[in-house]
Amino acid sequence: MKRYALFLGCTIPARQPNYELSARKALTKLGIELVDLAETTCCAPPPVRSIDLETSLAVAAYNICLAEEAGLDLVTLCSGCFESLSVANNMLKGDEHLKNRINRVLSEVGKEFLGSRSVKHYLQVLVEDVGIERLKRNVSRSLSGLRAAAFYGCHALRPSGLLGLDDPERPRILDDLIEALGAESVEYRNKLKCCGGLLRGYSDELALDLAREKIINASRAGADCIVTLCPFCFVALDMGQLQMRSRYKETYDMPILHYSELLCLALGADPKELAVQTHKVKIDKVLDKVL
Amino acid sequence: MERAEREKAAGLSFPEEVASRLGGETIKLCYQCGTCASSCPVAKITPNFNPRELIKLSLLGERDEVISGDAIWLCCSCYNCQERCPQKVEIAEVIYALRNIAFEEGRIPPIYSEFASALLRDGRIIKVSKFVEKKRSTLGLPPLKPTGVEALTRILSATGFNKLYERRERK
Amino acid sequence: MENVKVGVFLSDCGGQLPKILDFDAIMGYVKGIPGVVLVERSSEFWRGEGIKKILDAVKRGKVNRVVVAESVPKLGEINIAQAVEEAGLNPYLVEVVDLKNGCAWPHRETPREATEKAKAMLLAAVERVKLLEPIEKIEFPVLQSALVIGGGIAGMQAAMDLAELGFEVYLIEKEPFLGGIAARAGTFFPTDDCAICIQSSTSDVKTVTPTSRKCVYRSGISEVPNLKILTNAKVVKVEGVPGNYRVTVEKRPRYVDESKCVGCNLCIEACPVEVPDDYNAGLKTRKAVYINVPNVYPPVPVIDEDACKFHECARCVEVCPSDAINLDQKAELVSLNVGSIIVAVGFREFNPSVIKEYHYDDYPDVITHLELARMIDGFGPTGGMILRPSDRKPAKKIVMIQCVGSRDRRYNPYCSSICCMISLKHAILIKEAHPEIDVTICYIDIRTTGREHEKYYERARELGVKFVKGRPTEVFMDPETKRLIVDVEDALLNRFLELEADLVVLASAFVPAEDAGEIAEILGLELGEDGFFKEYNAKLRPTETKVKGVFICGGAVFPKDAPTSSLHAHSAAIKAAKFLLNGKIVKDQRTAVVKEEYCGDCEFCPVICPYNAISLVQTGNGHFVARVSELLCEGCGVCVGTCPLNAIELKNWRQDQMLTQIRALLSVKASKPLVLAICCSECGHAAVDSSGMAMLQYPASVRVMKVPCTGIIQVQHFLEAFKAGAQGVMVVGCKSDGCHYEVGSQIAGRKVELAKILLKEYGVEPERLEMLNVVYIEGARFAEAARRMVERLEKMGPLRLIESV
Known part of the structure; x- marks a missing residue:
């Protein structure tokens, strides 16, 4: 059984406990042990980076130090956390000068970044530690007939040089994982473009425009739902549709699912256990199709 | 503002100022091919943001226009531009560096100061409400472990983040 | 040892030098140097009556070593060397010093000091010439x-x-x-x-x-x-x-005998195997026995080993009228002496598949210019028609993308220099033959720098080729229409364009x-x-x-x-x-020589030699020793400076010869702190020369010693200079990337850094040592560095060298 330190970050505990729930259920069922670390903080994502890059690296490195002390690799459910921690981890591993600079800061709290651990997104854990074949064998409720639009968002893939999760131009990981559950992964235009999530709060109009395009393209391609791997993308597309309804006076009804939710369904979970009622766009259409 | 003033006093041109900062190192490599612009999902929906133009303005030394303008805050940090730039300009990082300069000069959008104050107070940029904390047990989730807010405070004061933020509050 | 008789010939440069230097004192001094048998003075020695005096002395056997003080050093050296050789003296037994640019002019404000320096220069030249040995020439045959x-x-x-x-x-x-x-x-x-x-x-x-x-x-x-x-x-x-x-x-087998083939092409007709024709960008098929295009040389088909079924089929053998096909031909090794x-x-086209956003690898209608060229060629696979490879329908809209994999720091940072012209040429050829085809070129900069090249750009515009200033971010296929779309910003319009295309042509970089x-x-x-x-x-x-x-x-x-x-x-x-x-190479043997008894088992010199002139050979007792090629050695001495055991020497730049020269230069005292400036014979000495020619002033206590390349210098030379009375040492070499012997000045630079650390250990100020990298035009930099060095030394006070050094 492989053990990981689960890094929750901010958005998931604050807004999406249902995501955490499905992820914990699925990973545990597939033999992954998750350990909760004390004293973690925000991962220092783009908003913190915007204020001060050095601070963001130091904060990310601090959190990695906690995992190093626990002797565990980190796993994240959020692409924002994945990117912040991976960028810091790999930048500091590759730049002695920068590492020393950040370690001077960390010495204030008695920490030292060693660079001995890796940071993974939970999709990587599913592919690398569980394996597509074992995943398939565990599927008790095939999702065949479901047309799902994989949405990668940005920070699971880019900057690719520091993340290395998948080919940034032609990623397959989420498509493969969707197809492993028996569903079909549909192609749609601008699949790899941004959800607009990081503009929310600064320019809601632009953020919504970006999100809207994804909803429209996916539904044109005949998708039953969009599958995300990041809580920010989820909010932008799910909550976003409510906001779009009032802004564009159009009807949007595209269910958005976390991949872990789809996975739980395929592993046989009862939707009631997954608290899916918290979704702003109801996912009944999807449930009807797969149950 | 000390650092920006120091750099101005040192007679650094704006491109040099940006290039000397963490994240800004690659700005001078830009040859204006526009790959970033056509990669940018935001540029395609608003005339107010174009990464190519932002870099060009910076290279021409239009410091005030860049730092006080709206554009630097319109980047959605998707890294499409950076991924495809043939000169390996780290455009998203350059924009962070520009935002860092703006922040040092007290120019910061309200949403960012909300993030900053939440961070200083709770160790998270989004507060976990009592309601949600209670809901965790009904969902069968383990209680949240405490955040390392004390350690965070010390890190933030070591990097000068605290001071930056306080100065912004005074403005 | 033979009886050394040195003749010293002092040119006063048409009477100019005595205005600054005390020539009588100098003549008197030189006459007193042991070994000097003759001292002559004239207005010039490098030609005319002057050179006759030298030759006369040589021919009569009055002297067998020559020191000439002349103010046109390089010219003088060549003339004098040739002349003495004809007179029967080995040209390597001559030393030339330049009392004008090297002494009188740069020190004309301190004539008394300059006179002392001139004595030092002549003493060093005499002492050196006494130790010089003749160097012979060797001839090596050259095949025609x-x-x-x-x-x-x-x-x-x-x-x-x-x-x-x-x-x-x-x-x-x-x-x-x-x-x-x-x-x-x-x-x-x-x-x-x-x-x-x-x-x-x-x-x-x-x-x-x-x-x-x-x-x-x-x-x-x-x-x-x-x-x-x-x-x-x-x-x-x-x-x-x-x-x-x-x-x-x-020589790999062709399977078709060139001496028998009559070029009837019956074999090609008979061959039943068809494979994609790579030469023609896969746009057509060819047989297993084939000719690329009809007009090639040799006009003899070749059999594709990977495709041919050989004896299983052998139809070509059956039909060949001249018995030219030999399916059993084997590769043969041919030995040539040249x-x-x-x-x-030549070069080849970069495979743009790695630039995934352009989809060269998976969209058949994204092609490169070499592939397009095959379509434009009337002998090509489409007979000059421009087609979409996916469905072979005529292309109506073509978009060309420039700088694909070139000017790209991820792949090839350089400009491939001909792609703009190729795109323009192709756009013109297409437009002229098919005016209805819409051609757009997306560019970063259009570069048409050759003669007549700009006319192509003009012609393209006249023909209605469209130009978009911007490098596209991607080529994508519209999921609904299945058309290719090129996503680009036109920076001049400040507008985003989605250009539909039947054919996207990548101006892919050219690579080795x-x-x-x-x-x-x-x-x-x-x-x-x-x-x-x-x-x-x-x-x-x-x-x-x-x-x-x-x-x-x-x-x-x-x-x-x-x-x-x-x-x-x-x-x-x-x-x-x-x-x-000439059928031969005639080469002076001014080479490095290995003292095999000291040389052992390291490989510093073979690795460092810029000319691969040193190899390791095994001796009778199993040890490896260095051996220098008399043909390849260029005489720079970089090996000497690198050898940890002093086991390799450069002829006429032996340790004793160099140390004698150093000591002589420093033995005539000066009122200011003595500095030894060791400069290379290339840019280093040229800069020293040029400072003198420009009469830039620096103290006469700076004594200049010329070596072939600064790479020859060893740390012990610095220490010996200090021991001999130098208060400071300068090393003057070429720019580190412009060294005439490739690596010499870099190595010297490293040695200076190392020596500074050593000096510090000994309690000596490291500022007493300095490396200067110059080119000819930087005489002023040399003069200033020399002035500053002396000023610095004056402030520091005398050097205290502890005994252990």
Whole structure:
């Protein structure tokens, strides 16, 4: 059984406990042990980076130090956390000068970044530690007939040089994982473009425009739902549709699912256990199709 | 503002100022091919943001226009531009560096100061409400472990983040 | 030891020098130096009556060593050396010093000090000349033959040049047909003629007319006397030395005997195997036995080993009327002996598949310019029609993308230099033949720098080619319409464009030939960072390499258009001819010599030698010792400076000779702190010279010593200088990337840094030692550095050197 330190970050505990729930259920069922670390903080994502890059690296490195002390690799459910921690981890591993600079800061709290651990997104854990074949064998409720639009968002893939999760131009990981559950992964235009999530709060109009395009393209391609791997993308597309309804006076009804939710369904979970009622766009259409 | 003033006093041109900062190192490599612009999902929906133009303005030394303008805050940090730039300009990082300069000069959008104050107070940029904390047990989730807010405070004061933020509050 | 008799000949430069220097005192001083038997004074010694005096003294046996003080040092040295040699004295027994630019002029404000320095200079010259030894010349034979590797434009031109000059030439091409990348390009700019057209042989009297350009197959290249062409062949081994290379060539089987084939092509008709034709970008198929295009040389088919079923089928054998097909032919090794080698392996197109956003690898309608060229060529797979490969329907909208994989720091940072012109040429050819086709070129900068090139840009605009200033971010297929769309910002309009295209043509970078690395390895050549062959000196020796007798030209050196390749090839040919011409290399043996009893088992000098002149050989007792090639050694002394055991010496720059000179220069005292400036004979001394010529003043306590290259300097030289009374030491060498012996000044720089650390250990201020990297025009920098050094030393006070040093 492989053990990981689960890094929750901010958005998931604050807004999406249902995501955490499905992820914990699925990973545990597939033999992954998750350990909760004390004293973690925000991962220092783009908003913190915007204020001060050095601070963001130091904060990310601090959190990695906690995992190093626990002797565990980190796993994240959020692409924002994945990117912040991976960028810091790999930048500091590759730049002695920068590492020393950040370690001077960390010495204030008695920490030292060693660079001995890796940071993974939970999709990587599913592919690398569980394996597509074992995943398939565990599927008790095939999702065949479901047309799902994989949405990668940005920070699971880019900057690719520091993340290395998948080919940034032609990623397959989420498509493969969707197809492993028996569903079909549909192609749609601008699949790899941004959800607009990081503009929310600064320019809601632009953020919504970006999100809207994804909803429209996916539904044109005949998708039953969009599958995300990041809580920010989820909010932008799910909550976003409510906001779009009032802004564009159009009807949007595209269910958005976390991949872990789809996975739980395929592993046989009862939707009631997954608290899916918290979704702003109801996912009944999807449930009807797969149950 | 000390650092920006120091750099101005040192007679650094704006491109040099940006290039000397963490994240800004690659700005001078830009040859204006526009790959970033056509990669940018935001540029395609608003005339107010174009990464190519932002870099060009910076290279021409239009410091005030860049730092006080709206554009630097319109980047959605998707890294499409950076991924495809043939000169390996780290455009998203350059924009962070520009935002860092703006922040040092007290120019910061309200949403960012909300993030900053939440961070200083709770160790998270989004507060976990009592309601949600209670809901965790009904969902069968383990209680949240405490955040390392004390350690965070010390890190933030070591990097000068605290001071930056306080100065912004005074403005 | 023979009885040394030194004659000193002092030129007063037409009476100029005595205005500053006390010549009587100098003459008197020199006469008192032991070994000096004759001191003469004249207004000049490098020609006319002056030089006769020297020759007279030599011929009569009055002197057997000569020191000349002359103010035109290089010119003087050459004339005097030649003259004394004719008079029977070895030219290496002459020392020339320059009392004008090296002493009187830069110190004219302190004449008394200058006079003292002049004495020191002459003393050092006399002491040195007493220790010099004669150096002889050796002759090495040079074969009257050459090998040209690569049968493209450059290789063909160079081979014809050399063959027509009378040398025996082998031209080898790795492909089955001559022509190289150019032959695929269809037509050339700026002449608009066929790619397969070359200058025909001038030995063919019937065609020597102004119109004697011919297709390769009609050019008579195969009939040039002395020229032997081997296709389907590659170099596998090169041994030997410059002028005498033994080359092993592997000739792969063609399976069709060139001497028997009558060119009826019945075999091709009979062959039942069809495979995609890579030469024609896969746009058509060809047989397993094939000819690329009808007009190639040799006009003999070749059998594709991977496709042919050989004896299982053998239909070609059955139909061949001249019994030319031999399915059992084997690869053979051919041994060639040549004096010189020209590398003309050309370049190739970059495979743009790695730029995934352009989808070259998975969209059939995204192609490169070489593939488009095949379509434009009337002999090509589409007979000149521009088609979409996916469905073979005519293309109506074409978008070209410039700088694909070039000017791209992720792949090839350089500009491939010819892609803009290729795009313009293709756009024009398409527009002229099919005005209805819409052609758009997306560019970053349009570069048309050659003669007549801008006209292509003009012509393209006249024909209605559209230009968009912007590098597209991606080519994508619309999921609904399945059309290709090029996503680009036009920076001039400030607008985003989605250009629909039937055909997207990538102006893909040009990169080094696939086997460039292998050939460089075989020949001991260097490649640049870009992977192309590195020239000896881009400005002055653009077709030479560091390996004597091996030359490079054409696209092997960098992507080039046909006219430049041709020019480059002629240049390489003339250099090779010059090398071969005398049938011998005459070389002074001013070389490094190994003292084998001290040399042992390290490999510093073979690795550091810029000319690969040192090899390790095993001695009788099993040890490895260094051995210097008398042919390859250039006499820089970098090996000397690197040897940890003092086991290697440069003739006439032995330790005792150098130390004697150092001590002599410092033995005549000065009122200011003495400084020894050791400078190389190239840029270093040129800068010192130029400061003197410009009368830039620096203290006369700065004593200049010339060595072949600063790479020869050892840390002990600094210490010896300090012991001998120097308060400071300067090392003056070439710029680190401009060293005339490649690595010397870098090595000297490192040694200076090391010595500074040592000095600190000994309690000596490291500021007493300084390295200066200069070029000729930086005389002022030298003078200023020398002034500052002396000022610094004055402030520091006298050097205290502890005994242990």
